[in-house]
Amino acid sequence: MSNVREQSHPSNGDLTSPAEGDLKPYVVFTQLNRGDPHMYAGCVDAADQQMALQFAREHYGQDQKCVNIWVVPKEAVTATNYDTDLIWRHTDQTYRLARGYSKPVKDKWRKLRRAEDLKEYEKDDLKETF
Template identity: 50%
Template sequence: MGLSKIRQIEAHDDSELSFPPEGDAKPYEVFIQLNRGQPHVHSGTVDAVDGKMALSYAKKHFGRDQECVHMWVVPREAMISTNYDGEIIWPLTDQGYRLVRGYAIDVRRKWERFRDQEELDRYQDDDIKEMF
């Protein structure tokens, strides 16, 4: 059989390897941007010994499945994160006053004094299209 030379391995043994554990290289988080104007999104992690190597690996690994215009790699140790357990990011107090939903119903009710139903629906559609 014309099997490639490097793959013709017959010897087999389950003994321990002759060298000690090597340890892993440093993890770098990879963020890709699919098009200009879009945010960078987390795509995966590569292990590398320095940033240059990490970027080179990230390009080949995470930059080839989809078209991609830009990429960041960040050493994981440089990332500072929150904790899921008990750390508050989104305040528990109602924040309706700083959100659209805090006003939407009131505004519509108030408009009803000035406009009929059909007009109001059209206005609301336009509102969604033009303003948001």
């Protein structure tokens, strides 16, 4: 069809058709492996959820291996406001975090146990939460 690509005649001026308006936006979440969380991928505009899913499969599902997709009408997403909605508290929160205890606990153990025993014991700690 290269002829059509070459031959569309330049036409200037305004469009005769009225403005069309947009389809509805849907938010897309993709899951890369079974069991992984679904992650925000982007948006598609579509007439309804089925069409949104069809579009999302080809737009956001083909960049890398992907096993599952959710689409949600954008208007269904309600969000907090960065400036006015405080989520994480200002006061000291270390009392509810493991890392609030790691140093004092270590110091206290050291007074009671040999270093190699402590090291062996600490092997089973969930270190990534410290």
